[in-house]
Amino acid sequence: MAAIQIGNNNKKRYNMRHNYYLTRSLLIACFCCFFGACSNDDIIGSRQEQPTEASTKHTVKMNFVGSVVGFDQQSASSKPQTRGTSTSWSDGDKIYITFYNGSVIVPGEATYSTSAGWTVSYDGNLATGSNLKCEARFFVNATFSSASLVSLNSNSEIYEDKSGTYTYNNGSLTVQASLSPKTGRIRFTGTADTKIYTTGISVYTTFSPAINTFSTSNAMITSTVASNGSTPYIYGEFSDADRNLGLVGSDYAFTRTCTEEMLKIGESGYMAIPSDASHNNWRSGLYVKASGVEFKMIPVAGYTEGFFLIGETEVTEALYNSVNGTTSSSALPKTNITRNEAKSAIEKINNETKLNFALPSAEQWLYAAKGGKNSQNYTYCGSNTPGDVAWYAANASSKQKVKTKAPNELGIYDMSGNVAEMTSGNSAYGGDYTSSSTYITNTSNYSFYSSSSYSVGFRMILVCP
Structure with a gap:
């Protein structure tokens, strides 16, 4: 192979470049020896400018x-x-x-x-x-704050x-x-250490700075009266245009329709916790609305396993159909559904109201049917005369509208007769419109499993957190 000839000037430029790279490599080597070993990739990389992602x-x-x-x-x-x-x-x-x-x-x-x-x-x-x-x-x-999320509470x-x-x-x-x-605020006055549960107030739960957006919740709010006689302020706004405020205690429930001045933005207010003896402007019971249909829950106190509320009536066709997407105003109890279908409807109501409804246990149902702590030891649910409180074989040939007979001691309707009612177990109670008086007592067990029946409906309970 022929030798490559280099002219004097080119030779000088060649030597200069050679000496430059040699010196540069020696300096890099010395640097690596002083600060730590370098790989060949490090040396190669040192000759190239690596792109970096610009920070915003x-x-x-x-x-x-x-x-x-x-x-x-x-x-x-x-x-x-x-x-x-x-x-x-x-x-x-x-x-x-x-x-x-x-x-x-x-x-x-x-x-x-x-x-x-x-x-x-x-x-x-x-x-x-x-x-x-x-x-x-x-x-x-x-509750928590960072550049990406602020967690809030009531x-x-x-x-x-x-x-x-x-x-x-x-x-x-x-x-x-x-x-x-951004909101109004309200507090409640009463006896120290009293725990209350509030419904009807929507509160802010998070703020996301990156998208400049708040999220809200209308879940039940738990408060406790402090030693100064007041609960902490609740900061929020009413959940709907009706401005209904619900208040539940250990043995009571009340609902009030509030004026526009209450929870007005920037305004403060307080309310005395109502009682059975004094509840002006409050309605007895907790009124809840789901899919445009309002229903009432009755407090049941004295139960050994804990306080709960139970539906004033069975779930009506109006409520069941509405939460399933079909507008209805029927006051007949919903029947001809399976237990799973009943549970599915309850889940939809829970998702909408952010409350904790469920089927009652057999023990809860029986305790409420007998009148709870107000029991008068009646044979039927509210009377010793079946026709006073029940639609049954002697006076009906089909299911009837709810709340057309007298209630029991707690103000609960149709727990005897009309339609039998599912519990969380595999039984239903109370008899139905085809039953004789023997099978509509407040202890009557109506054999029932998961199959649907035109004479079996359901009633919900509500448990506070």
Whole structure:
């Protein structure tokens, strides 16, 4: 093979390049020896510039101009702290800010330090200019908070300004916002250590900064009266337009239709816990609505396994059909369904109301049928005369509308006769419209399994958490 001839000038350039790479390799080798061993890939990689993914996270100082305004109708000493100037804030306070860059949401988390003031961490790019749109939120008593999620509860306070503005130029950020309550609030007064359960109030459960969205729940709320005679405030709004507020205790249940002034945004209020002796403006029993159909639950106290509520009537065709997608107003008890179909309807009601309905156990059914702690030891459910309280073979040839006979001692209808009622076991109780008086007593067991029957329906119980 012919030798390659290199001219003097080319030879000099060749030697210079050779010496450069030799020196560079020696320096890299020395560096590796000093700091640790390098692989061949490290040396090769050192000759190439590796691409890196650009981060959209930014941190900047913030000048906050604004305040947090507390609730009305309270003395100054019981208001939440009104924060305005920098000296009003505490270490670790956070304001969640949603910046708008055109139609793009840029979530930000501002944290306060007494030594450094406000610092904002945000994900994305801010627009440049003045009077740009932003939203600001401040939370008190949150269950958990991070840049990606704020978990809330019925006692969490939410202050917000959805019409805030920001100015951003050359790395300088100013946010203007006046944060005010997002909800109303209410508390209950009564005897210390009394536990109550509240329905009808929707509360905020989470806030997701990345999508600027809240989630809510209308589940039953548990509260306890403190030593000062009041429960903690519940922060929320009514679950529906009816503004029905339900209150359940250890041996009572009441429902009240509230005025528009109650739970009004930014307003505070309180109510005395009602009792059998004093419950002005409250209806006895817990009224619940599912798929547009209202039904009533009766409290059953004194049961050894714990307090529960039971349906005033069997589940009607109106309720059953409505939760299954067919509008109905029929007051006949729903029959001709299997146990699994009954349980499926109950599950749909639970999903909609966020309450805990179920089929009663045989023991719960029998205890309620006999009148609970108000029992008068009647033979039938509410009377010793079957025709007073029951549709049965002597006065009916088909099932009848619910609540057309007298109730038992607790105010529960049709537990004797009309249609037999499933329990959580493999039996039904109470007899039906084909039964003689012997088989409609408050202890009558009606043999029943999973097959459907035109003379067997069901009644629900409600257990508090």
